[in-house]
Amino acid sequence: YNAYRTPTFPQFRTQYIRRRSQLLRENAKAGHEPAVRRQYLKLRAQLLGQRYGPLSEPGSFRAYSNSVVRSSRTTLDRMEDFDEDPRSLGARGHRRSISRGSYQLQAQMNRVIYDERTPGSVVPTSVAEASRAMAGDTSLSENYAFAGMYHIFDQHVDEAVPKVQFANDDRHLLACCSLDGSISVCQLVPAPPVVLRVLRGHSRGVSDFAWSLSNDVLVSTSLDATMRIWATEDGRCIREIPDPDGAELLCCTFQPVNNNLTVVGNGKHNVHVMNISTGKKVKGGSSKLTGRVLALSFDSPGHILWAGDDRGSVFSFLFDMATGKLTKAKRLVVHEGSSVTSISARSWISREARDPSLLINACINKLLLYRVVDNEGTLQLKRSFPIEQSLHPIRSIFCPLMSFRQGACVVTGSEDMCVYFFDVERATRAIVNKLQGHSAAVLDVSFNCDESLLASSDAGGMVIVWRREQK
Numbered sequence: 001y002n003a004y005r006t007p008t009f010p011q012f013r014t015q016y017i018r019r020r021s022q023l024l025r026e027n028a029k030a031g032h033e034p035a036v037r038r039q040y041l042k043l044r045a046q047l048l049g050q051r052y053g054p055l056s057e058p059g060s061f062r063a064y065s066n067s068v069v070r071s072s073r074t075t076l077d078r079m080e081d082f083d084e085d086p087r088s089l090g091a092r093g094h095r096r097s098i099s100r101g102s103y104q105l106q107a108q109m110n111r112v113i114y115d116e117r118t119p120g121s122v123v124p125t126s127v128a129e130a131s132r133a134m135a136g137d138t139s140l141s142e143n144y145a146f147a148g149m150y151h152i153f154d155q156h157v158d159e160a161v162p163k164v165q166f167a168n169d170d171r172h173l174l175a176c177c178s179l180d181g182s183i184s185v186c187q188l189v190p191a192p193p194v195v196l197r198v199l200r201g202h203s204r205g206v207s208d209f210a211w212s213l214s215n216d217v218l219v220s221t222s223l224d225a226t227m228r229i230w231a232t233e234d235g236r237c238i239r240e241i242p243d244p245d246g247a248e249l250l251c252c253t254f255q256p257v258n259n260n261l262t263v264v265g266n267g268k269h270n271v272h273v274m275n276i277s278t279g280k281k282v283k284g285g286s287s288k289l290t291g292r293v294l295a296l297s298f299d300s301p302g303h304i305l306w307a308g309d310d311r312g313s314v315f316s317f318l319f320d321m322a323t324g325k326l327t328k329a330k331r332l333v334v335h336e337g338s339s340v341t342s343i344s345a346r347s348w349i350s351r352e353a354r355d356p357s358l359l360i361n362a363c364i365n366k367l368l369l370y371r372v373v374d375n376e377g378t379l380q381l382k383r384s385f386p387i388e389q390s391l392h393p394i395r396s397i398f399c400p401l402m403s404f405r406q407g408a409c410v411v412t413g414s415e416d417m418c419v420y421f422f423d424v425e426r427a428t429r430a431i432v433n434k435l436q437g438h439s440a441a442v443l444d445v446s447f448n449c450d451e452s453l454l455a456s457s458d459a460g461g462m463v464i465v466w467r468r469e470q471k
């Protein structure tokens, strides 16, 4: 309810809960008619029981003065369980144990207090250990403990799966594309997981695809020099658009604010902004890089586009929202001659720090984290993490920003057939977890919106869905 009520002002959510529990406590002290109150509490418990299942502490209504606070705590805990970050609404319904209840309430309060130190800000300070406490006082490594495999999809085995991605705000819808020329859309729950449909039509390998914001459309790019637009509902191909240069298409991304526009990168060194309503390239929306364009990423407001090529350069472009025009801004040579195979942008590195960042894979046996230092997309290397990548088009991602967690993690594939998790804020021993199970280079990784599942794909065509350990 609170996530819906004030989606853009998370600080009001906790304020409401805090005020409510304050009123409950004041009322308890004021000494209202005990019989009425008992009746009220009984009714309330019944309603709560109907809505959320039986209370864990049925005896708690005996002591009158205690019952108000205790039952309100129980309620708060339950609310807390459903009080998810708007980004992870899909997580609703996933309920934690309420036995740590009072501690969670305290943590919630602490967070509010910290939040209010900087009015208008929703970001706790780095001393807000409450975030950690709310996650059960676990370390990032415990947060990223995976219990094992949930499912293995092998419908593309023998041809690489360069991209795997969960749908937006959906815990159980997944798609992957393959060099076998098809894209599959998979449903993970109810068990057993199924391949809902296979999108066929491209005559050569599919290099990349993207979900639209509302998941109703997928765009794909292919080595057959076309992009296709698909209706995910029934798997129909809505439109086939040839590359303006007739070149192999290697990557694509939606304009995050206007999903009618998609940017593609091709084998003739060009990026093109495509209007998918018309199937035409946008005037002024094309630009040339120094090599084959392998990776694209917008910042979240859609103002800056970064594009990486196989000669080791990353270019930033300013995107004009009204016209779709691109203006070349900055160039960074990550490593001369080494392919830039993945770029991901993130405007907040963690809940605690607004530190716009870019994550880059570049075939130099390292995953690179850059800071974005100005409005033109200028990059400054912040740190790097050792992986194995000298050849394959390996991709990496930032973990979703969860409302209860401190710190930040990134996940990447690697040629040693492992999936690596790194804590970007830990100075030494940054590896948080390593998943082994693939039998070929791991090319891409994707988290679902509540991080309960991670999917990884490899150069042998296997897709593994990993399940996070439930505490």
Ligand SMILES: *[C@@H]1O[C@H](CO)[C@@H](O)[C@H](O)[C@H]1NC(C)=O
Residues within 6 Å of the ligand: 257, 258, 259, 260, 277
């Ligand atoms: C996208 O295109 C559709 C139809 O072509 C139009 O109704 C809609 O307003 C467009 N959206 C934006 C953000 O331009």
Ligand SMILES: *[C@@H]1O[C@H](CO)[C@@H](O)[C@H](O)[C@H]1NC(C)=O
Residues within 6 Å of the ligand: 260, 261, 275, 276, 277, 278, 282, 322, 323, 324
């Ligand atoms: C894309 O095409 C639609 C439909 O013709 C048009 O209304 C819209 O203005 C175009 N967008 C851009 C940025 O050119």
